[in-house]
Amino acid sequence: xxxxxxSPSNKVTEKGKDVELRCDPISGxxxxxxxxxxxxxxxxFLIYFQGNSAPDKSGLPSDRFSAERTGGSVSTLTIQRTQQxxxxxxxxxxxxRDIGNTIYFGEGSWLTVV
Amino acid sequence: AQxxxxxxxxxxxxxxxxxxxxxxxxTSESDYYLFWYKQPxxxxxxLVIRQEAYKQQNATENRFSVNFQKAAKSFxxxxxxxxxxxxxxxxxxxxxxxxxxxxxxxxxxxxGTLLAVQP
Numbered sequence: 001x002x003x004x005x006x007s008p009s010n011k012v013t014e015k016g017k018d019v020e021l022r023c024d025p026i027s028g029x030x031x032x033x034x035x036x037x038x039x040x041x042x043x044x045f046l047i048y049f050q051g052n053s054a055p056d057k058s059g060l061p062s063d064r065f066s067a068e069r070t071g072g073s074v075s076t077l078t079i080q081r082t083q084q085x086x087x088x089x090x091x092x093x094x095x096x097r098d099i100g101n102t103i104y105f106g107e108g109s110w111l112t113v114v
Numbered sequence: 115a116q117x118x119x120x121x122x123x124x125x126x127x128x129x130x131x132x133x134x135x136x137x138x139x140x141t142s143e144s145d146y147y148l149f150w151y152k153q154p155x156x157x158x159x160x161l162v163i164r165q166e167a168y169k170q171q172n173a174t175e176n177r178f179s180v181n182f183q184k185a186a187k188s189f190x191x192x193x194x195x196x197x198x199x200x201x202x203x204x205x206x207x208x209x210x211x212x213x214x215x216x217x218x219x220x221x222x223x224x225x226g227t228l229l230a231v232q233p
Contacts, residue, residue, distance in 0.1 A: 033220060033221075041225065042205065042223045042224060042225040042226055043205065043221075043223040045220040045221075045222070048220055056220070059220070089157060091157075091159065093159070093221075102149075102161055102164060103149075103161075103209075103221055104161070105151075105158065105159035105160075106158075107156065107157050107158045108157045108158075110157075
């Protein structure tokens with residue numbers, strides 16, 4: 001597609017439930033990133049995928065968070081047993097190394113845990 | 115580890131005037147990328163301008179320009195002829211450049227500066 005696509009745009013879930021957030025990167029982009037942005041805060045790195053290499057999971061805040069990327073394209077971020085502190089905007093981004101390494105972002109998924 | 119600091123949580127500018135947003139960073143690397151991103155209320159992060167550390171010339175994109183001071187590790191953004199549509203949160207970001215010459219993993223962001231444009 002023309003840009004990074006994320007779904008759902010907004011999600012309200014009950015505490016303790018699992019949620020899945022989806023990211024469809026720009027076609028041809030080999031790198032994919034997940035960031036978290038809490039209200040009024042900057043962006044917190046979560047995880048990075050690059051081609052077939054092992055992902056960099058160093059930013060995942062706990063073992064309740066996981067992500068996968070199937071076929072080198074679409075990625076799913078899963079949060080298990082959601083807590084209220086998980087409420088945030090989850091931003092996905094992608095980049096292609098041979099185009100100046102610029103990272104392009106999606107519009108994010110706004111997660112609210114009640 | 116690299117860090118990015120934006121010391122101005124909020125700024126305000128009159129329409130058609132010029133404003134400068136500050137950013138400093140800390141790194142031991144000699145080659146890297148620096149970026150300014152704009153985030154309007156729609157949440158979409160939009161790339162405003164980028165700078166490669168090995169290039170001494172300051173990057174310019176229309177009304178947006180940077181003052182890159184490598185020795186001082188400073189990377190400020192100047193917005194000229196400010197417009198109402200410039201109102202947004204602005205983030206400064208750093209990205210390492212790997213040995214191969216390609217960038218590696220994550221952008222490291224500052225905490226942002228909220229810019230208001232007064233009519």
